[in-house]
Amino acid sequence: MHRLLPALGRAGVLAVRRLGLLVTLLAAAFAAVALLPGDAANATSERGETTTDTAARRAALGLDRPLAERFWDWMTGLPTGDLGTTAHGQPVTSVLAGPLPNTLLLGGLALAASLLGALALGGWAALRPGGRLDRTIAVLATAAFALPEFVLSIGLLLVFSLWTGWLPAVTLTGADGAPASWDMLALPALALALPQIGWNTRIARAALADQAALPHVRAAVLDGLPRYRILTHHMLPGALPAVAIATATSAGMLLGGAVVVETLFNYPGIGNVLAGAIADRDTPLVAGVVAATGAAISTLLLCADLIRERVLGERP
Structure with missing residues (x-):
C-alpha cells in the first residue's frame, strides 16, 4: 500500500484516506446496531407471531451469522451499488431513492x-x-x-x-x-x-x-x-x-x-428513514444511509483538501 500511494499522487492519497475513513464508519454503524437490544427479527415481528416464525425470519435475514461475515457480504455488494435488503424485504436503494x-x-x-x-x-x-x-x-x-x-x-x-x-x-x-x-x-x-x-x-x-x-x-x-x-x-x-x-x-x-x-x-428526507431503521434494528438500511451521506461528506472534504493543497501547497 505504501508503494502504491506515491504513484496515485496527492489527490489519490487523500481519496484513499477518505475511503478508509468511510469504511471504518460503516463498520462502526454495523457494530452500533448490533449492540442495541433486540434485533430486526424481533423489532419487525407481527402480533401473534410464534417463536418459530421469528427464528425463521432471523435466519432469512442472516442474523444468525457472525457480524463480521454479514458486514463483509454487505461490503462486497457496495461497489456495484447494491446496498442490501431491508428487514421488510425492500431494496435499500429503492427506499433511499426518494x-x-x-x-x-x-x-x-x-x-x-x-x-x-x-x-x-x-x-x-x-x-x-x-x-x-x-x-x-x-x-x-x-x-x-x-x-x-x-x-x-x-x-x-x-x-x-x-x-x-x-x-x-x-x-x-x-x-x-x-x-x-x-x-x-x-x-x-x-x-x-x-x-x-x-x-x-x-x-x-x-x-x-x-x-x-x-x-x-x-x-x-x-x-x-x-x-x-x-x-x-x-x-x-x-x-x-x-x-x-x-x-x-x-x-x-x-x-x-x-x-x-x-x-x-x-x-x-432520510432523517425519518434513519429513525425508523434504528427502531427496526435494520442494519442494511442504517448502513445504506451512512454510506450515502458519508460519501457526500467525504467528497466535500476531499474537495476542501484539494483547495488547501492548491492554495497552500501543503502535503496531506
Whole structure:
C-alpha cells in the first residue's frame, strides 16, 4: 500500500484516506446496531407471531451469522451499488431513492446559506477588528452555534408560522415525493444553517485576522487601498483553505442535525428513514444511509483538501 500511494499522487492519497475513513464508519454503524437490544427479527415481528416464525425470519435475514461475515457480504455488494435488503424485504436503494435527494437538497441550501452568511459576517467583522461590530458579531455567532437545532426549529415555527403565518409549519409532498412548494424549504434550511453560520463566521473571522497580519496586507493598507478591495483581493484568497475545510466539516453537522429538523418539520428526507431503521434494528438500511451521506461528506472534504493543497501547497 505504501508503494502504491506515491504513484496515485496527492489527490489519490487523500481519496484513499477518505475511503478508509468511510469504511471504518460503516463498520462502526454495523457494530452500533448490533449492540442495541433486540434485533430486526424481533423489532419487525407481527402480533401473534410464534417463536418459530421469528427464528425463521432471523435466519432469512442472516442474523444468525457472525457480524463480521454479514458486514463483509454487505461490503462486497457496495461497489456495484447494491446496498442490501431491508428487514421488510425492500431494496435499500429503492427506499433511499426518494428521501436522499430531498435531504441533499435541504443540506445543500443550508450549506450554501452558511457559507455566504459566514463570509459576509466574517468579512464585515474583519474590516473593523476590535470594534463594536466585531464584538457583536462574535457574540451572535457563538450564540447561534450554541443553540441546538430543535430549539431553533421551535423558535422559527413560533415566529414565522404561528405568530406571523409567513411560512408553512410542515412540509407537504407532491406526487414525486419532493416538497410541494419552495417556501416549505425555508424554515428547515434556516434551522440547519443558523448554527453553521455561527460556526463558520468564527472560522472565517479568525482566518481573515491571520491574513490581516501578513506583510502584503499591511502594505496594501499603507497604500490606501479601499477596505473592501483589501478584503476580497488580499485577505480572502489566503483565508479560503480554512473556510473550505470549515464548510466541508459543516456538511457532516448539517446532515446530523437533519434527523431532528426533518422530524420537526415533517420533511420527507432520510432523517425519518434513519429513525425508523434504528427502531427496526435494520442494519442494511442504517448502513445504506451512512454510506450515502458519508460519501457526500467525504467528497466535500476531499474537495476542501484539494483547495488547501492548491492554495497552500501543503502535503496531506
